[in-house]
Amino acid sequence: VTADSRISIQRWTNLSIGVAIVVAVLFVLLAAGPAFLSENILDRLTVLFIYVCLAVMWNALAGYGGMISAGQQAFFGLGGYLAIRLSEWGVEPYLALVLAALLAGVFSLPISAIVLRLRGGEFAIGMWVIAEVARLLVNLDPIIQGDTGRSLIALASFDAAERRDITYWMTLASMSVMLAVIFVMLRSRLGSSIQAIRDNEEAAASVGVRVSVTKRIIFVTAAIGCALAGGLWLATFTTFQPRSFFGIQWSAYMIFMVLVGGIGRFEGPILGAIIFFLIELWFGTAGVWYLIVLGLTALLFSLFLPGGIWGYVEDRFHVLLLPVGYRVRMTAPSARGGDTSQSIAAN
């Protein structure tokens, strides 16, 4: 920030400093949650955190990387399956969740070599095929017992309260790490590269962005994140069933959360996950109608509010809760107190 310039670049604003403090306090409160929250609320929060993980990862892929995937359930399912497989081999269950996610990340490398050549809708369906293949292959493993599925039996060695607390903390930690990774990524050079690719792949390449490496980094990150979410889902609900873990409904949920919250915004998927969580809480028992409303809402947002709720709020009121973008302040004489600030290339 130069003093004599008429234009200054600002990252942290008073608002974002305030929000950062609130986030820190909230994190400490949530971490202390098991001390004062009821079991029911802890379970609910665990599910919410997993939704946030999924939404944030899908947003990283689609909103920043321009890769719309209809097959992230491939990694969600792999995370669950590999955790069972590792645990059957004698790995301590919670360690197995983390190792499974990393292993899914390793698997995502050869997959990325195939699918990252596809673009737009071709990538979307290509990933869907990958998810189908993963489901069929996992079904071949005898320990899964076809569609019957298998439980993470090793979890039975913990008592129920202990298991709930560990799963809760682990989910909170996973969510926080994922948010931090995306936050740091966006503020780094990588973040600018990713958004340049999203906006125009050819143009980005022409100014020296290493397109394929950058896309691969984000693809593998999203694979690990979704696999970890799958493992945590398994730890929460204990039974792995291929048809539900590899089901297309996960893509529908991720698309809903990101599209409604605000695609390509840092805060969007968090808001979307909270909205999705509340809708499920209130209307989840409505069965098919609930899915119809989810699909219809996603459709309507894509038509009339493609930036989502947060996109609307941000464009309308120029708020940036967290400093992932830049603010260019024009200190033009005509403006009152030099306050005509406008955020550009922010998200």
Place this chain on the structure above:
Amino acid sequence: MSVITALIEGVLLGGYYAMIACGLSFMFGVMKIINLAHGSLAIVAAFGLWIIADRFEYDPFLALIVVLPAMGCIGWLLQRGILERSARSGELIPILSTFGLAIVLENVLFECFGADIRSLAPYVGSLAYDSFDLGGGSYIGKLAVLTFVVAILLLGGLQLFLTYTPLGRQIRATAEDPDTVELVGVNSRFVNAVAASIALITVGLAGLFLALRTNFDPYSGSLQLIFGFEAGVIGGTGSLWGTLAGGIILGLAQTLGAHIHPQGFLLAGHGVFLLVLVGRIYISGPALHGFLKSKFGGGA
């Protein structure tokens, strides 16, 4: 089932895949949009035909007189109401819109018709199980042959339409450059809506043969989308007939896969698709973008 019979069945099954693939590729070629509701729309058509056959006791082939124009109208509405608008927000948004639409269609069908599996086979007399005797204990289903013949007629008809009619030329020109055609007096909005109608009419036809060939339920659409997409990508280059080749390769892989292992049908089909993708990377280098496009965009 002998291997020879499996081979012939695989080729004939390819006819169905070409039918479901051609509308998908056609739409991508003209509007650059991959319609993720493609499979679910085929199921909508199948249910439409089923209602007419079951409630009003008309022959399903006769019911096409109602269902195909209805699908054409749906195509028009789809283009004007959803695709055109969402495409304005960037190339990624139509993917999300059509995915949302697919979820809505599937679940509305489920709400209306429940989870029962259905088939049109009982409404066409003995067609579904009649067969030609090839000698040596091999039989080939008449329905499979009919499907294949209709697929060839459909692809051939589409090709003739695109090559020789003024509207066909306008569609090809719009696919090439929608802004420039406006300069020479073509209404590209109209042309796109016509193209979407044609695509949906092929979807209606595919829905008929799907429902005759096998059982379907409200959620059968996503697999049809995947098969159509795979056939389109495998067939890849050059012309509409590439789609038929892709369908045949997919059908062959699936029937031979099923011959080897009970899970082999789906795995072998997906496997061939992935192999083709890998092969393309190492043979041609550049991204796959435009494989489908070249089919209709250039000299279809």
